[in-house]
Amino acid sequence: MDQQQLIVKMVLQGWENYIRRTDELFTGLSDEQLLREVSPGRNRGIYLLGHLTAVHDRMLPLLELGKVNYPQLESPFLSNPDKSGHEFPPIPELRQQWADINKKLEDGFPSLSPENWFDRHTAVTREDFVKEPNRNKLNLIINRTGHLATHYGQLIFLKY
Amino acid sequence: MDQQQLIVKMVLQGWENYIRRTDELFTGLSDEQLLREVSPGRNRGIYLLGHLTAVHDRMLPLLELGKVNYPQLESPFLSNPDKSGHEFPPIPELRQQWADINKKLEDGFPSLSPENWFDRHTAVTREDFVKEPNRNKLNLIINRTGHLATHYGQLIFLKY
Numbered sequence: 001m002d003q004q005q006l007i008v009k010m011v012l013q014g015w016e017n018y019i020r021r022t023d024e025l026f027t028g029l030s031d032e033q034l035l036r037e038v039s040p041g042r043n044r045g046i047y048l049l050g051h052l053t054a055v056h057d058r059m060l061p062l063l064e065l066g067k068v069n070y071p072q073l074e075s076p077f078l079s080n081p082d083k084s085g086h087e088f089p090p091i092p093e094l095r096q097q098w099a100d101i102n103k104k105l106e107d108g109f110p111s112l113s114p115e116n117w118f119d120r121h122t123a124v125t126r127e128d129f130v131k132e133p134n135r136n137k138l139n140l141i142i143n144r145t146g147h148l149a150t151h152y153g154q155l156i157f158l159k160y
Numbered sequence: 161m162d163q164q165q166l167i168v169k170m171v172l173q174g175w176e177n178y179i180r181r182t183d184e185l186f187t188g189l190s191d192e193q194l195l196r197e198v199s200p201g202r203n204r205g206i207y208l209l210g211h212l213t214a215v216h217d218r219m220l221p222l223l224e225l226g227k228v229n230y231p232q233l234e235s236p237f238l239s240n241p242d243k244s245g246h247e248f249p250p251i252p253e254l255r256q257q258w259a260d261i262n263k264k265l266e267d268g269f270p271s272l273s274p275e276n277w278f279d280r281h282t283a284v285t286r287e288d289f290v291k292e293p294n295r296n297k298l299n300l301i302i303n304r305t306g307h308l309a310t311h312y313g314q315l316i317f318l319k320y
Contacts, residue, residue, distance in 0.1 A: 001293070003278060007167045010294045014302045039199035039317050118163060133161070134170045142174045142302075149306045150313035157199050157314075 004114035008138060012109055015141050018148045019102055022052070025155055026098065031091040038154045043082045045158050046091060048151050050077035053098045056105060059144060062121045063137050065108035070097050112137065164274035168298060172269055175301050178308045179262055182212070182315065186258065189318055191251040198314045203242045205318050206251060208311050210237035213258045216265060219304060222281045223297050225268035230257050272297065 001009070026034075026049060034045035043051075054073035060066040068074075076086035088094070117138040120129035129135060161169070186194075186209060194205035203211075214233035220226040228234075236246035248254070277298040280289035289295060 003164065006278075006293060007298070010296075010299050010302060011171075013294065014299075014306060018306060042317060118166075133166060134173065136170075138167070139170050142170060145306060146174060146178060146309045149309035153310035153313035154317075157202060 002114075004118075008114050008117050011138050011141050011145075015145045015148075016106070018145055018152055019106075022148060022152045022155065023099075023102070025152070025159065026095065029158055033158050034091055036158060038157045042154070045155060046088055046094065047077065047082035048155055049091075049094050049098055050088065052148065052151060053094065053101055054078045055144065055147065056101045057097075059105060059140065060101075060108070062123055062140055063105075063108065063112070064116075064122060065111070066104065069101060069104070073097070162274075164278075168274050168277050171298050171301050171305075175305045175308075176266070178305055178312055179266075182308060182312045183259075183262070185312070185315055185319065186255065193318050194251055196318060198317045202314070205315060206248055206254065207237065207242035208315055209251075209254050209258055210248065212308065212311060213254065213261055214238045215304065215307065216261045217257075219265060219300065220261075220268070222283055222300055223265075223268065223272065224276075224282060225271070226264065229261060229264070233257070 029045060034049060037044050038048070050073055053070070054077040057068050057070055057073065061068060072089075076084070076088055080086055089097075118133075118136050120126070120135060121137045121140045124132070124135040189205060194209060197204050198208065210233055213230065214237040217228050217230055217233065221228060232249075236244070236248055240246055249257075278293075278296050280286070280295060281297045281300045284292070284295040
C-alpha cells in the first residue's frame with residue numbers, strides 16, 4: 001500500500017469508527033428514548049438522527065457519489081432547529097434513511113481513487129481550489145467526522 | 161506543497177479547529193460554570209477540562225515531542241471518573257495547564273517532518289507497525305481530534 005492509499009484508509013477509518021459507534025447507539029435506543037432531549041432544553045434524539053442523516057445525504061453530491069436522496073429532510077433537520085413546529089417523519093423511517101445514506105457512502109468510497117480524494121469537493125470552485133488545495137474530498141470526510149463526533153458526544157446522554 | 165505536506169496540514173487543521181473552539185468555550189465559561197455538570201448526573205466542566213489536558217499531555221511522549229508535564233492529572237482525570245472523591249487542582253491552575261499543553265503540541269508539530277508523521281507513535285511496537293502502518297503519528301491526531309470533538313459537543317451545554 002502506498003502512502004496515498006494509506007492516508008485515505010486512515011481518514012476513512014476515522015469516519016467509519018464514529019459511524020459504527022453512532023449507529024450502535026441509535027440501534028440501542030428505543031423510539032421513545034429518541035423522543036427525549038439529549039439534555040434539558042437541548043435537541044431531541046430524533047432531531048439529531050434526522051440532522052445527521054440530512055448532513056450525510058448532502059455528502060453524496062459533494063463527493064460526486066450521487067444526488068441527495070431525501071431532500072425533504074432539509075427543512076425540518078437542517079434549515080430549522082428542533083421544536084420549530086415541523087412535523088417529523090416516523091422514527092422507523094428516519095432510522096431506515098440513516099442506514100441507507102451511510103450504506104451509500106460506504107459503498108461509494110471504494111469507487112474514488114486516491115487522486116479523486118485529493119480533488120476538490122463540489123462546493124469549491126476550480127479557482128478557489130487552486131488557492132486552497134486542502135479543500136478536497138478527503139478533507140470533507142475529516143470535517144464531517146468532527147461534526148459526527150460532536151453530536152455523538154451529546155447522543156450518548158440518551159443511553160442511561 | 162507536495163501531497164504529503166498537504167495531508168499533514170489537513171489533519172492538523174482539523175485538530176486546531178477543535179482546539180480553538182474548545183479553548184474559546186473554556187475561556188468564555190466562568191469558574192462557577194465549570195463546576196456544573198454538562199448535563200444532569202454527567203461529568204462536570206472541571207473534570208472534562210482536566211481530562212482533556214491529561215489526554216493531550218500524554219500525546220507529547222506518543223509523538224516524541226517531550227515527556228508528560230503534569231503526571232499528577234492522571235489519577236483524578238484519567239484513571240478515575242468524575243466525583244470519585246479526588247481533590248482537584250484550582251481551576252485557574254487547570255486552565256493554565258490546558259493552555260500550556262496545547263501550546264507545547266502546537267509548537268512541537270512543525271518539528272515533525274512528513275516522514276515523522278507517517279512513522280509509528282510510541283505506543284506501537286516496531287513489529288506491530290509493520291503489520292499496521294496506519295498506527296502512525298498522524299493517525300493519533302485523527303483519533304484525538306475525534307475524542308476532543310466528542311467532549312466539545314458535551315461542553316457546549318455549559319454555555320447557555
